Amino acid sequence: MKRSERKYRSHCPINFAQELFGDKWSLLIIRDLIFKGKKYYGEFLTSGEKISTNILADRLEKLEADGLITKTIDNKNNVKKIYALTPKGVDLLPMLLEMIAWSAKYDDKTDTPAEFIQKMEEDKASLIRELIAGL
C-alpha cells in the first residue's frame, strides 16, 4: 500500500499513532533499533518476545511503507539487508522515554535500571541527545 493511498479511521493524533505502531510488535522492532543496536532481520528474531518470521517480515514492510525505517543492502555482505530508523522513526524517542518511565513506575518487575529513570528525570534532553548520537 502506497503511503498516499493509506486511509485512516481518523486524524486524531492518538489514533494516527496507533494505526502506525499500535500493535504488539512494531514498537519492539523500533526498540531494538534504538536501544539495542540491532539492524539485521536475524537479530530481530532473537529478541526475548520471540516474534515469528512472517510477522517480522510483515511489520518491517509496513514500517518501511510508513516511512519509519529504511532497508538497504549491507556493503560488507551483499546478502544481508540493513534496517535503520528514519528521522521520523528517531522522533519517536521522546514518546518512548515517557512510555519507559510509565512502565518502570507501574511494573514492579521492570527491566529498566533505576539509573536510566534517574538520568531521564535529571536531564531528559541530554539523554535523548546521547541516544541519538549512539545510532
Next chain:
Amino acid sequence: MKRSERKYRSHCPINFAQELFGDKWSLLIIRDLIFKGKKYYGEFLTSGEKISTNILADRLEKLEADGLITKTIDNKNNVKKIYALTPKGVDLLPMLLEMIAWSAKYDDKTDTPAEFIQKMEEDKASLIRELIAGL
C-alpha cells in the same frame, strides 16, 4: 484474569506498555476520558473511529483489570455506570502528549490545533497540570 496472575512476554518497559494498551482501541478510550470528558459506555460508542460494542466492553474490562480505569455507579441514575481514570491511567498523559506531538508533526491532516502543540512546547508541565485539573 487477576492482575497477580497476569503473565507478560517480557518485562521490557516498551513491551509492558504494549501488552496493556498496544491495540487499536485502548488508548482511544483513554483519550476520550482525558481529552473529551467522556465517562459513559454510550459516549465511547459515539467516537469517530466507531468502536463496536463487544470490543468496547472487552477493553473496558481489561483496562479495569489492569488498574487503568474504574467503574462505578452513577449516583444520579442507578442504571448508568461511570468510567474514570485511576492515577495510573492519568499518568499516561506525558506519553500521550509526546504521541500527539509526533503525530501532529507527521500527519499533514492532523486534527491537533497548532496552539495545542505550541502550548506544549512552551510549558509542558503546566499543560499537564491544566489537563489533570480538568478531570
Next chain:
DNA sequence: TAATTTCACTTGCATTATGCAAGTAGAATC
C-alpha cells in the same frame, strides 16, 4: 400497571490477524 425506553452489555457468525513449523531462493563459502 402494563408497555416502552434507556443503558450496558452479550451472542453468533464472518472476516482478519497472529502463531508456529516448515519450505524456498539466491549469494557466499567449503
Next chain:
DNA sequence: GATTCTACTTGCATAATGCAAGTGAAATTA
C-alpha cells in the same frame, strides 16, 4: 558441486476483531 547463510514465504491452526442483532434490568411513559 554441495553446504551454509540470510531473508524471507507458505500453509494451516488458533485467536482477535467487526458487524448485526438480541437480552435483561431499571426507569419512564401511557
